[in-house]
Amino acid sequence: MANLKELRGRINSVKSTRKITQAMKMVAAAKLRRAQSQAEAARPYAERMARMLASLGAAVAGSPDAPKLLVGTGRNQTHLLVVVTGDRGLAGPFNTNVGRFARNRIRELEAEGKTVKVMTIGRKGAAYLKREFASRFVGEITFQGKRRVGFEEADEIAQRITAMLEHGEFDVCTLIYNQFRSVISQVPVGQQLIPAELPEAAPANATTAQALYEYEPDEATILAQLLPKNLAIQIYRAVLENSAGFFGSQMNAMDNATRNAGDMINKLTLTYNRTRQANITRELIEIISGAEAL
Amino acid sequence: MATFDLELVSPEKLLLSRPVEMVIIPAAEGEMGVLPGQAPMIVALKGGVIRVQENGQVTERLFVMGGFAEITPGRVTVLADEATPVAQLSRATAATRVQEAEAAYAATTVETAPEEREAIMARLLAAREMSVAAEAA
Incomplete structure (x- = not known):
């Protein structure tokens, strides 16, 4: 059995670990609230954008010179996967889940004979996927050191993707990120960005609504401006959901860690007290038997 | 009304x-x-x-x-x-925006794609509008 001094040391070290995890939990909770409100603030724009796209996209999608961002290149050979993860660890299975999802997707696509390119947003995803797929990497983006991610950053990424599409570097673009279901549940999802999946307007009123709208300048010009914005807002939303999910997951992980540390302290304290009592009993027996011997 | x-x-x-x-x-x-x-x-x-x-x-x-x-x-x-x-526009930001846009415009050449040139032009005009609005505020 361990001696008393060693036990005391362990109890103290677990206690300080508990303090750290507890503090991290608090910090994550505060950041979660901020990330959530930022994600909520972005929602109205995305909703209105989807509504406009639905009425515009249907009008243009059929024509042969529809923009590439909407209909893609018409091929299905090269896939670009944009993987969004956190920049830091200590968040339970959060980063690993997206990583595993992306890895499976890459393997599936390659088994079908497709070419895969990978772009990561967030440091952890890059580290995870690099081990196996370093040769497929075309870009790594991190927001490390930034307090909050603004729309400009998302817009920059969207521009980069658009430029790649223009140069014919890929045919299909999929965004992989953790969808924020609730604080305790984040689910990795793959969302196809290019060709765009148009939000479906109810078919009956779609035709009537379209007939009503006037466009200034014309549909094609507006659509050409709207699509890159839509791409940017999708990425922005994914990044925000990712950060909200990250803090939610971190909060949970830290809560569990704090609880585990508490259990561990209880167990160690029990052992410590037993050992102490055993020592006292042994010493008493020694004294008594020594006295009897006299 | x-x-x-x-x-x-x-x-x-x-x-x-x-x-x-x-x-x-x-x-x-x-x-x-x-x-x-x-x-x-x-x-x-x-x-x-x-x-x-x-x-x-x-x-x-x-x-x-x-x-x-x-x-x-x-x-x-x-x-x-x-x-x-x-009311919250700052002249300094507007001025830097105009400068950036002007620099981008100056960098365009005959080879620049027309769409890109238009985008740059639009940015320049927007930046100028911004500085006008900032002056007026």
Whole structure:
């Protein structure tokens, strides 16, 4: 059995670990609230954008010179996967889940004979996927050191993707990120960005609504401006959901860690007290038997 | 007087959502005043100032860097790329924007794709509008 001094040391070290995890939990909770409100603030724009796209996209999608961002290149050979993860660890299975999802997707696509390119947003995803797929990497983006991610950053990424599409570097673009279901549940999802999946307007009123709208300048010009914005807002939303999910997951992980540390302290304290009592009993027996011997 | 609902949203937040009497928006092909009952339109915006009128007076002035507006008889939704109340515009930011845009414009050559040149031009014009609005504030 361990001696008393060693036990005391362990109890103290677990206690300080508990303090750290507890503090991290608090910090994550505060950041979660901020990330959530930022994600909520972005929602109205995305909703209105989807509504406009639905009425515009249907009008243009059929024509042969529809923009590439909407209909893609018409091929299905090269896939670009944009993987969004956190920049830091200590968040339970959060980063690993997206990583595993992306890895499976890459393997599936390659088994079908497709070419895969990978772009990561967030440091952890890059580290995870690099081990196996370093040769497929075309870009790594991190927001490390930034307090909050603004729309400009998302817009920059969207521009980069658009430029790649223009140069014919890929045919299909999929965004992989953790969808924020609730604080305790984040689910990795793959969302196809290019060709765009148009939000479906109810078919009956779609035709009537379209007939009503006037466009200034014309549909094609507006659509050409709207699509890159839509791409940017999708990425922005994914990044925000990712950060909200990250803090939610971190909060949970830290809560569990704090609880585990508490259990561990209880167990160690029990052992410590037993050992102490055993020592006292042994010493008493020694004294008594020594006295009897006299 | 009759009113309609005006919504002004930027990617980062919902800036305005309330009934107003009239709004003047900087549409791509010229400023446009919208009153209740306007026929449905979708317009692109250029950089400029959105003016909101209530009770016959301009009550709100916001600068937008471009975007879109969806107009229906009872509702106007403006999707702005970036929106700032005119009172909060800073001359210094406007000046740096103009400089950046001018530098980008100066860097264009005959080989620059026409779309790109147009985008740069639009940015320059928007930046100039911004500095004008900032001066006036």
